[in-house]
Amino acid sequence: MSGDYRAERLELSPEDMRRLGYGVVDLLVAHYSGLASGPVGRKGGRGELEALLREPVPEQPGDPLALLERLPRDVFSNMLHVDHPRFFAFVPGPGNFVSAMADALASGFNVFTGTWFAGSGPAQVELVVVEWLRTICGLPEGAGGLFVSGGSMANLTALALARHARLANRTEGAIVYTSDQTHSSVARGLRVLGFAPDQVRTLRADADFRLPMDQLRREVAADRAAGRIPFCVVANAGTTNTGAVDPLPALAAFCREENIWLHADGAYGAPAVLTGAGKARLEGLGAVDSLTLDPHKWLFQSFETGCLLVRDRNLLLEAFQILPEYLRDTHGASGEVNFGNYGIQLTRSFRALKLWMSLQTFGLDAFREAIARGIKLAEVAEEALAEDPTWEIVTPAALGVVTFRFNADAEASAVDALQGRIVEATMAEGFALVTSTVLGGRPVLRLCTINPRTSDEDMRETVHRLAATGTRLAAEMNG
Incomplete structure (x- = not known):
């Protein structure tokens, strides 16, 4: 590095920043352009990786360009490339180069999107992209949401919102209904929120791996008769196992009649509503109370890009807004949106930028x-x-x-x-x-x-x- 390298100030000279930046871009271009011709990845053994990477914390400055040689050799070669065109496991993360560059920009500008006071422009972009997703998924005006890390956090936030809206946060006797095809993050989220295992009814899916309506009706009726409180049904809008979609129109009608919150986990499947075939399978998607989707799956963004959409966005504020004295200056004027009051995180990165730039670049x-x-x-x-x-x-x-x-x-x-x-x-x-x-x-x-x-x-x-x-x-x- 050049003589202007100032380690004690944690800064590089403009020349060295350019060298490092161009080196990173070159590495990414090589990755994207050569991915298909290489292996889908490998899993390194713990002993092998300990020998490669275990070392004391460095006390003296090093050369970041040398790290760009080490990373592909020792680190990136010991991973599965979920963006590889022949990675068909789990749910792939195809990503795209524009999304990667947006990540670099959001990180480089160190954008804080918890409050309008600190990030009004980024907050407005998030509002716009959430509105785009609301429209795509067919939720009505008045719906809204926010970006989160992924489906697990989106499901947790949705379940917390359902608990607030239907139970006033009192969980005793409350029952939630899922199928045996529901993603494990739902069970984990319910555990975090204080629900015991006997408060979760896991219904055996039908022959098409969908939530069975007849059994759901029987279970809800039995729980009501026993003095319990049915409060939430978790539907699947594209299961991880088979791509099955639960009967969303029937579920929406039933949940309205029973005053039960209907959450749909569309983490990977929901974006298929953009296509003719997907729209037919996902009929009723816009009728749910809340919806999880992960743009880092079938909207081709880099990790971590999850999103929660809610039929009544005002409920998010009711459930999560807390205004301590050290944030009084951020409250702002009417119309200013503080996303830190809409979910669990106050410190939030600028996740919406990736999808905004990708859609602006490639088009819907x-x-x-x-x-x-x-x-x-x-x-x-x-x-x-x-x-x-x-x-x-x-x-x-x-x-x-x-x-x-x-x-x-x-x-x-x-x-x-x-x-x-x-x-x-x-x-x-x-x-x-x-x-x-x-x-x-x-x-x-x-x-x-x-x-x-x-x-x-x-x-x-x-x-x-x-x-x-x-x-x-x-x-x-x-x-």
């Missing part, structure tokens, strides 16, 4: 086409699976998810174990990554295909390699 229609591409890719995978009799399709392509099993002539327990061995072998190979889940009590393989940069050939070759791996492992098992 490009996002619509990218989401439609993900839906189509799952159908391509299903077609490839159907051509090979070694595969059993468990759930057909739905919202970019398809599940399937490798069939083998062996005991059921051995075939069950084979599914996990296929996942392990595929990860070791590095060409693509899938994961398994459990449906109907049996392990299945699962593809989630929401990356718009995945090619049809990527999809078909992945299915072909999975079949070859399954055949090889089955032969070893029987040999």
Whole structure:
């Protein structure tokens, strides 16, 4: 670094800042442009990584450009690339370069979006982007929300809001209803909010892995008869396991009749409403009381970009606003929005900038086409699976998810174990990554295909390699 490097002031010279900045951009460009030709990633062992990275805290200045050489070699090479076009595990995070640059800007300007006083321009951008999402998802005027870290925090915030709105924060005797396909963050959020396990009714999903309305009606009636208080139903707007969507119109009508809060977890699935196919599956999305969505999934933003939308935005203030004396100067004039009063966090980064810049750069229609591409890719995978009799399709392509099993002539327990061995072998190979889940009590393989940069050939070759791996492992098992 240059002689103007002032370590004691924690600053670099303009020249050195440019060198470091250009080095970071070059590294990112190399990552994005070379991703498809490299492995989907690897998981380093703890001992290996301890040897690479364990060291005392540095006492003296070092060269940040040298770190840019070390990072891809020792750190980024020991991770799964969730933005890789052949990463089909869990729910991928495809991201985009504009979003990454927005992250750098928000961090570089060190934007604080907890109060209008400290960040009026950023707060206005967040208001605009929340309004865009409200419109896209079909919630009425008067709805609003805020950006959070992801689906877990959005679900926690929504459940806290439901507790306030329906129970005045008194939890005794209160009951919440979910299905066995509901994301684990809901159970964790309820635990944090003080609900005991016996206050959660986890209903077994129907044959299509949707929340069963008849059973829900029976459970609510039984709880009311027993003097308990049904207060919240958590619906799925695209389950992680299969892409299933609960019967939102029927649920909305039922919850209105029963004065029950209806929350929908659309963390990955909700943005599919932009497409024709997705809109048909997500009918009734705008009728919920609250909705979780994660732009860092199917809106192609970098982590951490979650969002909560609420049918009545005024309830957020009622539930979360507290004005201590040290924040009195931030209260401001009417119309000034302090997002720190709308949720759990006061210190908040400028998450909305990523989606704002991405939409301004590419346009909503490009996002619509990218989401439609993900839906189509799952159908391509299903077609490839159907051509090979070694595969059993468990759930057909739905919202970019398809599940399937490798069939083998062996005991059921051995075939069950084979599914996990296929996942392990595929990860070791590095060409693509899938994961398994459990449906109907049996392990299945699962593809989630929401990356718009995945090619049809990527999809078909992945299915072909999975079949070859399954055949090889089955032969070893029987040999």
